[in-house]
Amino acid sequence: MWYFLMSDAFTFGAFLIAYGTTRFATNGWPDPNQVFKSYPLAAETANAPLVFVSIMTFILIISSVTMVLAVQAGHAMKKRSVVINLILTIIGGLAFLGCQAWEWTHLHHEGAWWGSNPFPNADGTNATTNFTNFFFTITGFHGFHVFSGVIINIVMLIMTLCNVFEKRGHYLMIEKAGLYWHFVDLVWVFVFTCFYLI
Amino acid sequence: MEHTTHHSEAHHGHDTHAGGGTKEIIKVTVILTVLTIVELILGFWMIGMPENMKRHMIKATIIVLMMAKAFYIVGYFMHLKHEIKNLIMTITVPLLLFVWFIIAFLADGNSYKNLRNTYDRHHLEASKEKAKPAEHHNSHEAEEHGKEEKKPVE
Numbered sequence: 001m002w003y004f005l006m007s008d009a010f011t012f013g014a015f016l017i018a019y020g021t022t023r024f025a026t027n028g029w030p031d032p033n034q035v036f037k038s039y040p041l042a043a044e045t046a047n048a049p050l051v052f053v054s055i056m057t058f059i060l061i062i063s064s065v066t067m068v069l070a071v072q073a074g075h076a077m078k079k080r081s082v083v084i085n086l087i088l089t090i091i092g093g094l095a096f097l098g099c100q101a102w103e104w105t106h107l108h109h110e111g112a113w114w115g116s117n118p119f120p121n122a123d124g125t126n127a128t129t130n131f132t133n134f135f136f137t138i139t140g141f142h143g144f145h146v147f148s149g150v151i152i153n154i155v156m157l158i159m160t161l162c163n164v165f166e167k168r169g170h171y172l173m174i175e176k177a178g179l180y181w182h183f184v185d186l187v188w189v190f191v192f193t194c195f196y197l198i
Numbered sequence: 199m200e201h202t203t204h205h206s207e208a209h210h211g212h213d214t215h216a217g218g219g220t221k222e223i224i225k226v227t228v229i230l231t232v233l234t235i236v237e238l239i240l241g242f243w244m245i246g247m248p249e250n251m252k253r254h255m256i257k258a259t260i261i262v263l264m265m266a267k268a269f270y271i272v273g274y275f276m277h278l279k280h281e282i283k284n285l286i287m288t289i290t291v292p293l294l295l296f297v298w299f300i301i302a303f304l305a306d307g308n309s310y311k312n313l314r315n316t317y318d319r320h321h322l323e324a325s326k327e328k329a330k331p332a333e334h335h336n337s338h339e340a341e342e343h344g345k346e347e348k349k350p351v352e
Contacts, residue, residue, distance in 0.1 A: 002278075002285065002289055003288075003289075006289055006292060006293065009293065013296055013299065017296075017299055017300060017303045017304075018303075020300070020303065020304050020307070021303045021304060021306060021307035022307065023307070024304050024307030024308045024311065025306075025307035025308070025310045025311045025314075026311065027311065027315070027322075027325040028325060033245050049241075049242075049245060050238055050241050050242060054234070054238050057234055058231070058234070061227070061230055061231065061234065064271070064275055065223065065227050065275075067275075068223050068275050069220075069223065072219065072220065072223070120328075120329035121329070122249075124328050124329060125325060125326060125327060125328055125329060126324075126325070126327050126328070126329040127329065178276075179276055182271055182272075182275045182276045183276070185271060185275075186268055186271045186272060186276075189264055189267045189268055189271065190264065190268070193237070193260060193261065193264040196241070197237060197240075197241045197244075197257075197260050198257050198260060198261075
């Protein structure tokens with residue numbers, strides 16, 4: 001599992017380095033605080049940069065914590081606790097995906113998509129489509145990882161409920177699923193910083 | 199993974215390699231939350247600040263905090279810190295390649311920009327054109343309506 005995650009880290013690293021290189025090679029870049037400033041229920045009027053994305057970040061951190069608790073409960077062979085924490089993790093993952101779906105929909109309504117960037121650069125000059133291309137590709141790839149993580153966690157939940165791990169005598173599969181889930185959280189730390197903060 | 203497999207199969211039922219158990223998890227959660235909040239405070243502070251040395255220093259601080267968060271997630275949540283040394287080495291040493299990757303590629307991008315601005319006057323002029331504001335995006339910086347066509351710079 002660790003070696004798979006290392007290869008995945010190189011994939012994401014390559015994406016983010018490509019983004020950084022392009023950004024260093026371009027004269028102007030859109031201001032993320034101008035682009036990501038809304039949240040649900042007030043999509044048109046809101047002017048609250050960083051607020052919505054910080055909620056998404058905390059959702060993912062908390063779901064990582066519940067996953068650690070599930071792994072720990074697995075070590076102690078507490079089936080009930082494993083089930084509860086896995087369900088919480090799945091809810092966290094789905095909440096994150098919901099937030100991302102809303103954000104994508106909102107940006108799409110504003111005219112942003114692959115190959116179309118309605119946001120001018122921070123200094124008011126014409127922007128290239130690089131910004132939206134990288135944003136949708138990288139957050140999309142990360143979102144797909146979150147989605148597969150949720151699927152893996154659901155499989156783990158079903159296996160736990162069917163007593164597969166009880167019969168096997170250990171919960172090591174939960175630990176492997178946990179490693180994947182933490183990796184997804186880890187990637188978000190980098191994506192969040194590179195796209196929303198800097 | 200192999201290490202933990204043998205270990206836990208040998209005496210499953212009790213925590214063999216988690217450092218401080220639940221206490222440690224709570225501690226790391228608090229650290230991650232605090233680091234994120236500090237990052238957000240710095241992010242809010244940067245809003246509207248011009249691209250100067252101060253802003254670059256804040257960005258550098260945010261990157262340092264990001265690395266600290268990555269360390270806590272990998273070290274404690276993924277408990278790489280409690281694995282045997284050989285596994286830690288086989289994972290972290292290849293990742294050191296990123297140090298070179300990042301320096302090389304970002305320097306390359308920067309040099310490309312400078313060369314292009316120096317030798318391609320058209321590109322430099324084109325990148326100074328003000329964008330016309332989009333209907334549903336009231337950007338107060340884009341005042342000039344000079345260009346009718348919004349053509350991509352590159």
